Amino acid sequence: MISIDSTIALQGVTDKRVENIESMEGSHVIKGAAMSQQANIILPSRFDYGYHKEFQRQCTEHLDNQSITGIVFDFSRVEYLDSAALGMMMMWQRRAVAAQKKMMIKGAKGATAQILEMANMKRIFEYI
Template identity: 30%
Template sequence: MQTESSFDQGRGRIKLSGTFTFESHREFKQASMAMLEHPGLVEIEIDFDAVDYMDSAALGMLLLFNERASGRKVTLVNCRGTVKSVLDIANFGKIFEIR
């Protein structure tokens, strides 16, 4: 998996591409921790447009990230196909805004 981060007026975006699995742990943690260190950040979008698969370890990484976000809004965007199914089965719509 690869990540690409961007910032714009209090909003950060982490764009993921590839397969989001346990093997992605180091890459995701590095990108997410760098995001949270950005001053003035109030909202974070995680973009799944280029992700074709995610596993239960990825769900755990998202939960940890949400906890570390310390009240900042975390939104999951461009979720479809298998990714959307996994998020729906795990009831992540109750934890995150999913668009």
């Protein structure tokens, strides 16, 4: 664990409230001053069923963590996205609602952003 007192930038996002960061494989947990935490799941360039087990592991870990209030799916690296990935996102969104946690999308661009738009994900996920 790294403790930080000053403003930091993580994956292009600056958060002046950040006190410390815990780094995990493929994800980061951002802790704010009010102890409200967001987990950042960094998705791979190919987001399809082949990523299922890792995606499930990270989502389960973050949803089970009582101190995490939101999960951010970071699409900044995603170049390919299929219907299996959309289905996984929907399944975990339902579980997040049941656990009273928010799921958000950030960094989608190009064809990935178009697919998310066609799937009407803005209606279901908050975009940040």
